[in-house]
Amino acid sequence: MKPTGHAQPADGDPGQVAPGPATADGQDQGRDKGRDQGRDAGRDQGRDNTQDLGQAGTAAALAWGTTGQPVPPGLTAVPLGLPGTLTEAMLPADPMDLLRAWMDDVVKAGLPEPTAMVLATVSADQWPRARMVLLKGFDSAGFVFYTNRTSRKGSDLAEVPRACLLFPWHALHRQVIVEGGVTPLSTDESEPYFHSRPRGSQLGAWASRQSTVLASRAELDDRYEELERRWPEGTEVPMPDFWGGYRVRPETIEFWQGQPSRLHDRFRYTVAAQGWTVNRLAP
Numbered sequence: 001m002k003p004t005g006h007a008q009p010a011d012g013d014p015g016q017v018a019p020g021p022a023t024a025d026g027q028d029q030g031r032d033k034g035r036d037q038g039r040d041a042g043r044d045q046g047r048d049n050t051q052d053l054g055q056a057g058t059a060a061a062l063a064w065g066t067t068g069q070p071v072p073p074g075l076t077a078v079p080l081g082l083p084g085t086l087t088e089a090m091l092p093a094d095p096m097d098l099l100r101a102w103m104d105d106v107v108k109a110g111l112p113e114p115t116a117m118v119l120a121t122v123s124a125d126q127w128p129r130a131r132m133v134l135l136k137g138f139d140s141a142g143f144v145f146y147t148n149r150t151s152r153k154g155s156d157l158a159e160v161p162r163a164c165l166l167f168p169w170h171a172l173h174r175q176v177i178v179e180g181g182v183t184p185l186s187t188d189e190s191e192p193y194f195h196s197r198p199r200g201s202q203l204g205a206w207a208s209r210q211s212t213v214l215a216s217r218a219e220l221d222d223r224y225e226e227l228e229r230r231w232p233e234g235t236e237v238p239m240p241d242f243w244g245g246y247r248v249r250p251e252t253i254e255f256w257q258g259q260p261s262r263l264h265d266r267f268r269y270t271v272a273a274q275g276w277t278v279n280r281l282a283p
């Protein structure tokens with residue numbers, strides 16, 4: 001069933017839900033109600049994790065925020081359990097609106113690299129591969145990131161043009177997973193971002209034959225210095241023809257909100273002929 005904007009159960013399809021408008025009010029109420037629950041969820045998860053790992057050396061980090069202990073050095077203090085519930089009534093017809101609201105929360109919470117996402121690709125011989133990249137834009141057309149097209153991810157995408165993106169916002173007990181087909185951005189679409197980057201990053205894009213083996217650090221530094229001489233300060237660094245953006249066109253977008261007792265809320269939007277359908281999933 002298509003989202004209708006009303007929080008009604010979908011006729012004849014008990015698994016499907018009809019999202020309501022994601023009003024600021026609705027979301028704030030949810031946050032307020034869920035603030036304590038969210039903290040409990042953290043405790044619950046942390047306790048289980050610590051047990052799973054047998055009180056290993058990382059226990060201090062695992063216990064952080066879950067037992068009220070002080071924040072270990074090197075970790076950023078972000079408020080845990082800020083947001084709370086995610087209910088059918090809070091789901092907007094367009095999942096991008098919910099993603100935007102969650103991204104705002106991540107920025108407000110002061111998480112480092114709020115737009116960092118895990119990009120999973122599949123190689124031609126069916127090996128799954130994952131790495132972090134930065135999201136550089138998203139709208140109804142899709143999710144954009146930039147990279148070296150001859151990198152391992154670039155060759156995967158040339159062979160299997162599909163990807164999964166995962167936003168690991170565990171400090172807020174949230175996760176968003178996107179799956180979809182991938183298309184390269186054109187040179188015209190990629191160039192504005194390339195030229196907006198610091199000069200060092202532009203030269204770095206030329207210097208790094210990403211994912212290939214280097215004999216030494218010096219090899220990379222020498223190449224960079226050579227490029228600095230080739231394009232001295234004041235000259236424009238052209239965008240390499242082996243570099244550019246990709247757009248992931250979402251076919252599904254899943255929102256996961258942690259809850260106590262592992263009874264988490266999960267909603268998966270799936271693209272439909274017009275708009276989106278959405279289902280609640282068992283956690």
Ligand SMILES: Cc1cc2nc3c(=O)[nH]c(=O)nc-3n(C[C@H](O)[C@H](O)[C@H](O)COP(=O)(O)O)c2cc1C
Pocket residue numbers: 113116129130131132133134135145146147148151152153154210211
């Ligand atoms: C937080 C973070 C952000 C990153 N952002 C990018 C990015 O936007 N583009 C990119 O090519 N690599 C980025 N990297 C490096 C990639 O994770 C990866 O090492 C590199 O792209 C090579 O991946 P590949 O060999 O699988 O192609 C980032 C790494 C981290 C930790």
